[in-house]
Amino acid sequence: MWRPFFQQYHLIIVQDGDPNKIIKVPEGFDYELYNRNDINRILGPKASCISFKDSACRCFGYMVSKKKYIYTIDDDCFVAKNPSGQDINALEQHIKNLLCPSTPFFFNTLYDPYRDGADFVRGYPFSLREGVPTAVSHGLWLNIPDYDAPTQLVKPRERNTRYVDAVMTIPKGTLFPMCGMNLAFNRELIGPAMYFGLMGDGQPIGRYDDMWAGWCMKVICDHLGWGVKTGLPYIWHSKASNPFVNLKKEYKGIYWQEELIPFFQSATLPKDCTTVQKCYIELSKQVRAKLGKVDDYFLKLADAMVTWIEAWDELNPSGGELVLNGVGK
Ligand SMILES: O=c1ccn([C@@H]2O[C@H](COP(=O)(O)OP(=O)(O)O[C@H]3O[C@@H](CO)[C@H](O)[C@H]3O)[C@@H](O)[C@H]2O)c(=O)[nH]1
Numbered sequence: 001m002w003r004p005f006f007q008q009y010h011l012i013i014v015q016d017g018d019p020n021k022i023i024k025v026p027e028g029f030d031y032e033l034y035n036r037n038d039i040n041r042i043l044g045p046k047a048s049c050i051s052f053k054d055s056a057c058r059c060f061g062y063m064v065s066k067k068k069y070i071y072t073i074d075d076d077c078f079v080a081k082n083p084s085g086q087d088i089n090a091l092e093q094h095i096k097n098l099l100c101p102s103t104p105f106f107f108n109t110l111y112d113p114y115r116d117g118a119d120f121v122r123g124y125p126f127s128l129r130e131g132v133p134t135a136v137s138h139g140l141w142l143n144i145p146d147y148d149a150p151t152q153l154v155k156p157r158e159r160n161t162r163y164v165d166a167v168m169t170i171p172k173g174t175l176f177p178m179c180g181m182n183l184a185f186n187r188e189l190i191g192p193a194m195y196f197g198l199m200g201d202g203q204p205i206g207r208y209d210d211m212w213a214g215w216c217m218k219v220i221c222d223h224l225g226w227g228v229k230t231g232l233p234y235i236w237h238s239k240a241s242n243p244f245v246n247l248k249k250e251y252k253g254i255y256w257q258e259e260l261i262p263f264f265q266s267a268t269l270p271k272d273c274t275t276v277q278k279c280y281i282e283l284s285k286q287v288r289a290k291l292g293k294v295d296d297y298f299l300k301l302a303d304a305m306v307t308w309i310e311a312w313d314e315l316n317p318s319g320g321e322l323v324l325n326g327v328g329k
């Protein structure tokens, strides 16, 4: 189903679980395939920051990629159809979202002002109409919605049939639950912040990989003046994962997040944090200082955040650090 849309791109497949299992990739794709043995070989001791048996492992692909734009998708997501019955080219829409500016400082009530047939509405300050660079494009899902286990347990048959034809910038200072199922980002801008954390095997939490990345990413985008969009494109999410298994993985996250959200909402980064790496290291220090008392897990996570940046910079020696306004390095 995805061949017409994926064939022209370079695929990075991150294989979780048993590395001896053979993944069969169909003919005609330009791809790299990494399993756990590859991750351990490439990162050595730093492989400790890449999760095992959780979708968080996908962020290894972001680290080894040499491309400017990244699109990440789950293996149970397929091509959806728009209300006219046409197949949706999710990649085309994500790239449009990423190439068009964002408007985080003032909400445009007619949604994406850069879209054909729309514009800034009356009262929108002209000084803000240039917008800012877009770092992340967060797509949505038809059919199985991305619900947490408690919600899924009480609404097992709920399906998302509502196609909303809109793309919106998430306002500065507002956090959101970033889902990794249908997500694109500008790797050269925000790549180092897209760490999906320590989840799954050996960890007290799972299925908060994309959430953790989304909260860290949004604080850094707000600080550096970049935008995050949500809305189109849709993909078809084909299957619901087991809510009982999910509850076991995510239950700590469900109560920890009541302390995590105020932490991220109040997180501020100093002016001298002019690169994503510096922002991320500073954030890891604040995680250690302020979340270590929630659970020792966050001390481990703070260390893993540092290891991630060290590994990122090792694999991307050009520095790749985007220096803002020519200040600092
Ligand atoms: O041990 C694992 C489990 C899963 N994966 C891969 O992760 C994604 C999501 O898995 P799945 O589709 O089974 O679960 P969902 O509830 O639909 O996923 C939601 O949770 C987020 C992941 O935390 C995800 O972005 C949401 O859609 C699949 O690609 C599995 O293959 C894994 O690698 N290892």
Ligand SMILES: [Mn+2]
Pocket (backbone or CB within 6 Å): 074, 076, 237, 239, 240, 241
């Ligand atoms: Mn799924």
